[in-house]
Amino acid sequence: MTVDLVWRSLPLSTKELSLSRVLRCGQAFRWNNVNSVWSFSTKDRIILLKQDDQNLHYAYILAESSKDRNGPESTLLFIADYFNLDVKLADLYEQWSQVEKKCRPGSKTTSFAGFPGIRMLRQDPWETVVLFICSSNNNVKRISKMCHSLCHEYGTFINEHDGVNYYAFPQPELLAKPEVEDRLRELGFGYRAKYIQRTASMFMDNENYPHITLDSLWELRSKTSEEAHEYLIELCGVGPKVADCISLMCLDNHDVVPVDTHVLQIAVRDYKFKGPKTMNKIAYNQVKQHLRDLFGEYAGWAQLVMFAADLSDLNNGINQVDGQAIKHEVADMKVEVKQESYVGKVEQVVKVEQVERVSGKRKIKTDMVVKKIKTEA
DNA sequence: TTTCGACCTCTTAA
């Protein structure tokens, strides 16, 4: 089946939004990039995005079950909400640069100037809870892989585009069954399999956890960050760090700074933090407060940029570090095809591995394309 | 009440 793809445009500079940074900097893990087009599935459609210097271009493909009669408008509303477009990023960057200049008077370049267009997303709360349960003791690459296999295994089929099948993110009722844990372990979730199944079942268990529901989770958006924190750490697999990530990335608590050992080091090295240098509850809260006081109402956003500036992955495909162009040369390309059987279906996975030289250094960029070739009863 | 080891798997660096 072919779908007519209609692209629409929205004036938006790359300084306000850099898709390739925002979608790869460790806050969202479910976007695909196929032929320079970013794609993502919501509960009722596939969203497609690309951009040039001055415009964001968007298109959508509805699920066959969708009855939406005003697709262009609802897609634009989703985009405006998801990317927090009411927040003017350039102003914040300016403000943060001043803070950095004050703390590091000697440094020539700020981390903010070198990494423009990184803004906080406003993601779906349930999805964000699961994403960040997966994030513990883990890396961006593996988290992305886990998210995709979770949707593929349990999510409702939305539609197909360019040979790729898209699935919605599975709701709690689909993940609450006890047998989910074993299956997730098979899929490589490790000890997080138990956390996800248990947390999902908490949302389904009205007897023991009447206060934990999808409605009450969404209502946290209108409550304080302290209330959100208290609620979230009750969930299985959610500690203080993960709770703060969730709070920041989907519950509108823009000033919350999730702290890890890495952030502690940055706070000590660059931002004059004087306090405990090993991580514990006291240190956690002190660092969090210190950075919040320093960077203000959008401290969590500032921290995302600092984290992104340190992510080596993020430099792939973005041709700038300290104002110097990075050379990309395709050195080699490998295509691997393998069959995978799941319950009731056989699928072909095509793995394309592109080996590049980035400024002389060998890097492997992997794009996963899943193609369904056959379905059996 | 705080500290510390175990925990799954995968990627990266040596």
Place this chain on the structure above:
DNA sequence: ATTAAGAGGTCGA
């Protein structure tokens, strides 16, 4: 090629 450390932690003893 092979190995070891580390990954934006959490849990329970």
